Amino acid sequence: MRPVAVLGAGAFGTALAIVWARAGLDVRLVARPETAPLLQAARENQRALPAIRFPYTLQTLSSPENLPSDSILVLAVPAQATGAYLAQHAATLPPGAPLVLAAKGIDLDSGALLTDVAARHWPDSEIAVLSGPGFAAELAAGLPTALTLAARDTGLAGTLQTALSTPELRLYRSTDRIGVQLGGALKNVIAIACGICIGAGLGDSARAALMTRGYAEMLRLGLALGGDARSFQGLSGLGDLALTATSGKSRNFAAGLAIGAGHQPERGRTIEGLATARAVVSMARKLGLELPVAEATVAVLDGRLGIDAAMEGLLTRPLKEET
Numbered sequence: 016m017r018p019v020a021v022l023g024a025g026a027f028g029t030a031l032a033i034v035w036a037r038a039g040l041d042v043r044l045v046a047r048p049e050t051a052p053l054l055q056a057a058r059e060n061q062r063a064l065p066a067i068r069f070p071y072t073l074q075t076l077s078s079p080e081n082l083p084s085d086s087i088l089v090l091a092v093p094a095q096a097t098g099a100y101l102a103q104h105a106a107t108l109p110p111g112a113p114l115v116l117a118a119k120g121i122d123l124d125s126g127a128l129l130t131d132v133a134a135r136h137w138p139d140s141e142i143a144v145l146s147g148p149g150f151a152a153e154l155a156a157g158l159p160t161a162l163t164l165a166a167r168d169t170g171l172a173g174t175l176q177t178a179l180s181t182p183e184l185r186l187y188r189s190t191d192r193i194g195v196q197l198g199g200a201l202k203n204v205i206a207i208a209c210g211i212c213i214g215a216g217l218g219d220s221a222r223a224a225l226m227t228r229g230y231a232e233m234l235r236l237g238l239a240l241g242g243d244a245r246s247f248q249g250l251s252g253l254g255d256l257a258l259t260a261t262s263g264k265s266r267n268f269a270a271g272l273a274i275g276a277g278h279q280p281e282r283g284r285t286i287e288g289l290a291t292a293r294a295v296v297s298m299a300r301k302l303g304l305e306l307p308v309a310e311a312t313v314a315v316l317d318g319r320l321g322i323d324a325a326m327e328g329l330l331t332r333p334l335k336e337e338t
């Protein structure tokens with residue numbers, strides 16, 4: 016049994032660490048230096064997952080130094096912090112350890128996929144992606160969840176799938192890192208759009224239209240960047256879109272709801288789609304792709320367009336074949 020080190024003790028990192036420790040894995044949860052003592056004292060993450068006790072075997076650490084050399088590393092900080100985390104800590108991580116990225120997003124500064132951001136700092140090891148529909152609170156509560164684990168090498172994908180699957184967390188494997196990570200990143204943008212639609216009172220039918228046309232945009236961009244259409248049909252694409260664009264438990268959907276109702280999104284929450292939407296639009300422009308739902312979402316977020324005008328713009332585009 017290989018030890019697992021979860022780097023980042025927010026909601027998702029903590030939930031994964033709890034699930035894996037409960038299943039009997041040897042797990043270290045690496046938090047910020049100021050947070051680790053609080054987690055250790057309370058034996059729960061009171062901020063992110065209140066009232067969910069840590070299994071007694073779960074170790075909490077304040078630094079990723081001195082992790083076991085055969086560790087599987089799982090990075091669970093927000094997408095925009097991926098590069099900074101690795102820039103700061105890569106030198107202290109066990110050389111050669113596989114790194115699984117759990118964040119969902121596209122780097123706003125560089126427009127790069129997170130696997131490419133990570134590879135700059137972690138060039139000599141395999142980088143895998145964990146994505147799919149799963150709320151941290153549900154995972155931590157022991158509810159059943161299925162996600163996708165993608166690595167370029169099918170052998171490694173299988174090794175990680177076996178190592179990290181538990182009775183409650185079923186992992187499917189894939190070799191399509193591009194499609195799997197893009198599904199997770201792009202669904203957040205469409206979830207914000209769907210939230211805005213519901214928040215503004217435009218109705219469930221309009222939301223279904225946005226989800227479907229948004230899915231077509233996910234596929235369009237994903238295929239242009241080298242993803243496999245089957246990934247978008249799977250858990251990390253359609254699966255996560257279905258969850259995130261319909262559930263008030265999603266921070267992206269909830270942010271959209273607030274904006275649609277004329278309020279600010281709740282401050283201090285990790286709302287990945289806000290940065291990813293902007294990254295996606297600039298990426299699509301460079302590639303010459305039309306992504307009208309994503310474009311309209313960014314225009315609303317930037318205050319360049321009102322919600323009614325954005326919807327009218329989408330509805331009055333030239334009539335076309337459904338593709």
Ligand SMILES: NC(=O)c1ccc[n+]([C@@H]2O[C@H](COP(=O)([O-])OP(=O)(O)OC[C@H]3O[C@@H](n4cnc5c(N)ncnc54)[C@H](O)[C@@H]3O)[C@@H](O)[C@H]2O)c1
Nearest residue numbers: 023024025026027028092093094096118119149150151285
């Ligand atoms: N919460 C979920 O249900 C869920 C599910 C699946 C995937 N994800 C993805 O996981 C990622 C993290 O989300 P989350 O819900 O855990 O967010 P969160 O806001 O709960 O936690 C983020 C954590 O990262 C830490 N962090 C940020 N920058 C850091 C740095 N430079 N060094 C050390 N720690 C740093 C923060 O202190 C915080 O503990 C996101 O990309 C999200 O899309 C979340």
Ligand SMILES: O=P(O)(O)OC[C@H](O)CO
Nearest residue numbers: 147148149265266267268
């Ligand atoms: O709360 P959200 O919107 O970040 O969604 C969490 C997960 O990505 C759902 O799979």
